[in-house]
Amino acid sequence: ATNKLLLLPGDGIGPEIMTEVKKIIGWFNARGTVSFETEDDLVGGAAYDAHGQAVSDATMERALAADAVIFGAVGGPKWDGVAYEVRPEAGLLRLRKDLELFANLRPAICYPALADASSLKREVIEGLDILILRELTGGVYFGEPKEIIDLGNGQKRGIDTQVYDTYEIERISRMAFELARTRSNKVTSMEKRNVMKSGVLWNEVVTATHKQGYEDVQLEHMLADAGGMQLVRWPKQFDVIVTDNLFGDMLSDVAAMLTGSLGMLPSASLGAPDGKTGKRKALYEPVHGSAPDIAGTGAANPIAMIASFGMALRYSFGLVAEADMLDKAIANALGKGLRTRDIAAKGEATVSTAGMGDAIVAELDAL
Amino acid sequence: ATNKLLLLPGDGIGPEIMTEVKKIIGWFNARGTVSFETEDDLVGGAAYDAHGQAVSDATMERALAADAVIFGAVGGPKWDGVAYEVRPEAGLLRLRKDLELFANLRPAICYPALADASSLKREVIEGLDILILRELTGGVYFGEPKEIIDLGNGQKRGIDTQVYDTYEIERISRMAFELARTRSNKVTSMEKRNVMKSGVLWNEVVTATHKQGYEDVQLEHMLADAGGMQLVRWPKQFDVIVTDNLFGDMLSDVAAMLTGSLGMLPSASLGAPDGKTGKRKALYEPVHGSAPDIAGTGAANPIAMIASFGMALRYSFGLVAEADMLDKAIANALGKGLRTRDIAAKGEATVSTAGMGDAIVAELDAL
Numbered sequence A, B: 001a002t003n004k005l006l007l008l009p010g011d012g013i014g015p016e017i018m019t020e021v022k023k024i025i026g027w028f029n030a031r032g033t034v035s036f037e038t039e040d041d042l043v044g045g046a047a048y049d050a051h052g053q054a055v056s057d058a059t060m061e062r063a064l065a066a067d068a069v070i071f072g073a074v075g076g077p078k079w080d081g082v083a084y085e086v087r088p089e090a091g092l093l094r095l096r097k098d099l100e101l102f103a104n105l106r107p108a109i110c111y112p113a114l115a116d117a118s119s120l121k122r123e124v125i126e127g128l129d130i131l132i133l134r135e136l137t138g139g140v141y142f143g144e145p146k147e148i149i150d151l152g153n154g155q156k157r158g159i160d161t162q163v164y165d166t167y168e169i170e171r172i173s174r175m176a177f178e179l180a181r182t183r184s185n186k187v188t189s190m191e192k193r194n195v196m197k198s199g200v201l202w203n204e205v206v207t208a209t210h211k212q213g214y215e216d217v218q219l220e221h222m223l224a225d226a227g228g229m230q231l232v233r234w235p236k237q238f239d240v241i242v243t244d245n246l247f248g249d250m251l252s253d254v255a256a257m258l259t260g261s262l263g264m265l266p267s268a269s270l271g272a273p274d275g276k277t278g279k280r281k282a283l284y285e286p287v288h289g290s291a292p293d294i295a296g297t298g299a300a301n302p303i304a305m306i307a308s309f310g311m312a313l314r315y316s317f318g319l320v321a322e323a324d325m326l327d328k329a330i331a332n333a334l335g336k337g338l339r340t341r342d343i344a345a346k347g348e349a350t351v352s353t354a355g356m357g358d359a360i361v362a363e364l365d366a367l
């Protein structure tokens, strides 16, 4: 069976790092045990420049038809002035919403070879392996009303609406408990129930879902602000953190930066399993952004993007052995001291984006 | 003239640390150059237990009549089950709203004596001195609708509303620029304009206000998630960070934890100057919470609470020399190696809450 991938490199460093993923896909295709068919398309500022929309309807159709979407990054100062509805980020948000990718898995892992790249003390982050599970299709990202009203007299009013329904909280809670079972069996749910009604409901539904057959998993609740603090103080206390769209955005970025390896961290955004085929819609993207400041300089680290494809192997195609191989190849390249600029210690030699991609291919060959 | 203080110790460690502030107030009164009159009252869970409300109307009247409110902390597991409207936090939120304390100043300072208490590397936080200016009476904390609706079929909907008007963003921006001028002259504004309409308006109004006579101050804009990352990566890049109520809640907690000295950090919540008297309504509180787990054990660090009174001396009473004296006394006590449990290195001797308060009084005597 051929697996269909839609590649959406996007803006900034997106195209450069996608080039490296293509080498990896090519390697697996050449090996012959699996087969991927890829299609390239535009998203974000690149799509806006081409046809005035951050993602076109045609691209959305391809995304819906694909087995997995591999997504680079969107945005940059070039599009700062475009209308809100067609800004680069709108493309990503539409993909998440229309594919119903409600679950965003963001592992924060500290690679042993890179422990010193963190701004945190070695003992605080060495061996860190936590998973932020972020709700991705609800909350303040999509709630209505979302508008700016002109009140007259030079006054405007900006409004966003945070909305969560029981079923949305329930399905992400289930996934949290199920993921925890494959890890250290602990879930920490974060909200601001002391200030937000959606937080009250969040807390209530997570607690109720826990009682529906997940009581073997340890569950704790933490206020999101305290959670941010605890991430900085002692992140190893966590296993799976489940939280809403906006808190997840903030907390996963803080968690990513703890590791000092932002250029290394992949993410997976998953939908519900299809009733008939059991397949999930899915999009894989690096946690980092489009980094317009280094685009085109060959300084970008392609590992987060390549590891995102690794998550696709694991979660979309059940190719666990292949995913493990790829993770191993990445670890081996790092183990040999290969460093892109972002993860190099002062004075250490660096390789380019392409150099890192080639090295990982070579490590695959050597396995 | 006698200065009127309303003391609201609240819950958990609140009463213990307030006891230490009273020693400091007593010291200044005994010295004779200034005179404070204090009144004690209930807030939070303590107020709920006494009369079923997190802050009573009578207490609110006293707060409105006081020159400054000195606030401990509220909340604890004891009140987890009480109705949302009368939960301990509602007392604090009503005080902020009814006193119109729109500006929350949260300094994050790394005390040299404590640089090693941080989970971050010494070079990352040594000498850190940033100020988070958080909007405190708007946003998702107070916007309507804020409710849980029963949709039937076992489904509920939790709703919160983020609302910002031009004037609210303008006045907090002005304060940010004015504060920056007394510091390193740089303001970083944080929002999520790529996802939130209130963020778009926030960005627009901060930019416009900057052009109204504040162009001598350096202004930069950062997305709030990137801001959280940058706080962890290299916090010294910031001077004043201005942000909304919810992002400010998260980011100031992260910033506080960076310093490793959460038990040391004070905050001031200020209103607009009165048209006639020029006086601002004000509330001063430590950044840390009620820490119910250590309440009554004598382990609480009273410094954040005492330093909050120091901010009152400075911002409400213009007693700059006295505020400097108090800061000096705190620094001297720390310089002599006095440590409460939270800031002690492994194996270091510790003093109790009262021991630290007494030591600071002794240092005041010695100045």
Ligand SMILES: CC(C)[C@H](C(=O)O)[C@@H](O)C(=O)O
Pocket: A089, A092, A093, A249, B194, B195, B225
């Ligand atoms: C690009 C932006 C819309 C996006 C978000 O806020 O979700 C990004 O920050 C992320 O975390 O994936």
Ligand SMILES: CC(C)[C@H](C(=O)O)[C@@H](O)C(=O)O
Pocket: A194, A195, A225, B089, B092, B093, B249
């Ligand atoms: C106690 C709570 C309501 C409060 C808030 O969320 O504002 C606290 O976290 C704070 O930061 O002062």
